[in-house]
Amino acid sequence: MHLRRMIQAVDAHACGEPGRVIxxxxxxVPGATMFEKMQYLQHxxxxxxxxxxxxxxxxxxxxxxxxxxxxxxxxxxxxxxxxQVEYPGMSGTNTICVTTVLLETGMVPMREPVTELTxxxxxxxIRVRADCExxxxxxxxxxxxxxxxxxxxxxxxxxxxxxxxxxxxYGGMFYVIADAAAFGLKLTPEEGREITRIGxxxxxxxxxxxxxxxxxxxxxxxxxxxxLSGPATHAEADMKNAVVVSTGALDWDRPATWTGAxxxxxxxxxxxxxxxxxxxxxxxxxxxxxxxxxxxxTIFTGKLIEEAKVGPYLAVxxxxxxxxxxxxxxxxxxADDDPFPExxxxxxxx
Numbered sequence: 001m002h003l004r005r006m007i008q009a010v011d012a013h014a015c016g017e018p019g020r021v022i023x024x025x026x027x028x029v030p031g032a033t034m035f036e037k038m039q040y041l042q043h044x045x046x047x048x049x050x051x052x053x054x055x056x057x058x059x060x061x062x063x064x065x066x067x068x069x070x071x072x073x074x075x076x077x078x079x080x081x082x083x084q085v086e087y088p089g090m091s092g093t094n095t096i097c098v099t100t101v102l103l104e105t106g107m108v109p110m111r112e113p114v115t116e117l118t119x120x121x122x123x124x125x126i127r128v129r130a131d132c133e134x135x136x137x138x139x140x141x142x143x144x145x146x147x148x149x150x151x152x153x154x155x156x157x158x159x160x161x162x163x164x165x166x167x168x169x170y171g172g173m174f175y176v177i178a179d180a181a182a183f184g185l186k187l188t189p190e191e192g193r194e195i196t197r198i199g200x201x202x203x204x205x206x207x208x209x210x211x212x213x214x215x216x217x218x219x220x221x222x223x224x225x226x227x228l229s230g231p232a233t234h235a236e237a238d239m240k241n242a243v244v245v246s247t248g249a250l251d252w253d254r255p256a257t258w259t260g261a262x263x264x265x266x267x268x269x270x271x272x273x274x275x276x277x278x279x280x281x282x283x284x285x286x287x288x289x290x291x292x293x294x295x296x297x298t299i300f301t302g303k304l305i306e307e308a309k310v311g312p313y314l315a316v317x318x319x320x321x322x323x324x325x326x327x328x329x330x331x332x333x334x335a336d337d338d339p340f341p342e343x344x345x346x347x348x349x350x
Contacts, residue, residue, distance in 0.1 A: 004341070005334040007052070009064075010105060012097040014324040015298035016264035019097030020052060020064045021079075023107065033071050034078045035219065038087050038122040041066070041080055047342050049082040054343025057332055060084065060247040060350055061261040065094050067107070075120035076108050084247045084261070089123030089145075089220050090172030092268010092300070092320045096140040099128050100324040103137050110135065121145075123172055123217070141321040144269070146308045147171040147276035148315035150212050158205040166202065168210050168223060169280075170310075171272030171318070176206035176223045180230040180242070187230050187242045189295055196260040199226035199244025215311025226260075227270050237293035241274065243267040247350050259350050265322070266294035271302045272318040279304055279316050286316070298322075 008024030029045065031037035041048065051057065052064040063083050070078040079098050081091045098119065102108040108117055115130045115137075124145045131139040151168040158164045167177040180187050183198050206223040214220040226244040233240055243263035263270065271292045278284035290302040304316040334341060 002336045003333050004336045004338075005051075007332045009330050009332060010101045010326055011328040011330060012101055012324045012326045014093035014096040014265050015294065015300065015322050016296045017093040017267075018062050018264070019094045019324070020062065021098055021101040022052070022064065022066045023101065023105065026066060026068075028069055031071070034068070034080065034120045035089075035122040035217070037068060037071075037078070038080045039219065041082075042087050049087075050342040051334065052332070053082065053084055054345055056340070057343060060259075061245075061264060063091070063094055065098050067098070067102070070120045072120050072125060074118050075125060076117040077102060078120040080122060083245060086224055087122070088173045088269070089217065090121045090126070090269055092142070092144070092172070092271065092322070093263070093265045093324075095119065095121070095126055095128070095142050095268065096322050096324045099130055099140045099142070100137045101326065103130055103132065104135070104326060123220070137324070139321055139323055141319055143305070144272050144318045144320060145172060146310050146315035147272040147318050148310050148313040149277045149280040150174070150313065151210050152277065152280055154210060156202075156205050156209045158201050161198065161201055164202055164205070166206060166210075167277040168206060168212055169273035169277045170212075170214060171274075171276060172269035173225055174212050174220070174223045175225050175227050175270055175273040176203055176210070177227040177229060177274060177277055178202055180228040185228060185230065186233075187228060187240050187295055192262055195228060195242045195262055196244050199228060199242070200246060200260045202226050203244065203246065215313070225270070227267070227274060229274065232293050234293045234297055234299060237291045237299050239274070239290075240293040241266060241270060242295050243270045248345065262295055264294065264296055265298060266292040266300040268300060268320040268322065271300050271320060275302050275304055275318055276316050280314065
């Protein structure tokens, strides 16, 4: 057997959202910070992301994380997040998956009943508390980078939909947030096709009409993801959401190109962005638990623990609590004569 590449990975999911974690096969990449390492991967080694996330090794809702040596002295490990069309600065579900994999595989020592560790993401340091019992991680709570609202109750014109009222907020990525009821959506799995179609159209319009740039990290700019919000259906939740992640480019003249996938979880950074928008409107106070339901009925619990400033914006520091489960251990290989070294996409599901 002649192989061009071999990667060891642990597959996991956080409340339904898959998060593959690469633990072997890549020793390190150039960069003085995790943000610079992310940029190096994006500009010089993007084939790794495509190889992991496209078929035949991936699928549209897949995410991937690369564990790397930390560059900050306070961090126990670093990680770069890879998604279908971008390298996010931060991701809640992926943080929960990475924490679970690091501790349950012994890459970072587990201490029961509580393990505290610090992860270095491209967006900054993430303080993590893991509640552990019997060698398993039962709950992960992380302190995210500051979240902030940039636009509140703005009207944008969305082709094929008309005027739509939206918020735009940062929670690790820039999210455009709209009310699902305006489109007759109840945010159920059965509505998946319509949720992704509407979410992608709103995102594309927001990108054009509401430009945004992180004031402290100019490398993070533009709305890249959509939150559709609605009332909770779970008795223990405060609100429900469906987050639409892009899987390809959108062409207004070709509706078949409006491709996206729903985050299977309640979405950690999306919950942070939603909480920041609610706080900016005076609808969510500090230290109040916010239980956010996803399309599968799973719940993340968020909380705003303090206020902060990010450039000109009033920001909040959020925490998110959720759980992940390991689903498999794999060695992914690339044969030297494989005709699809970067995987492929086909329009039936992409």
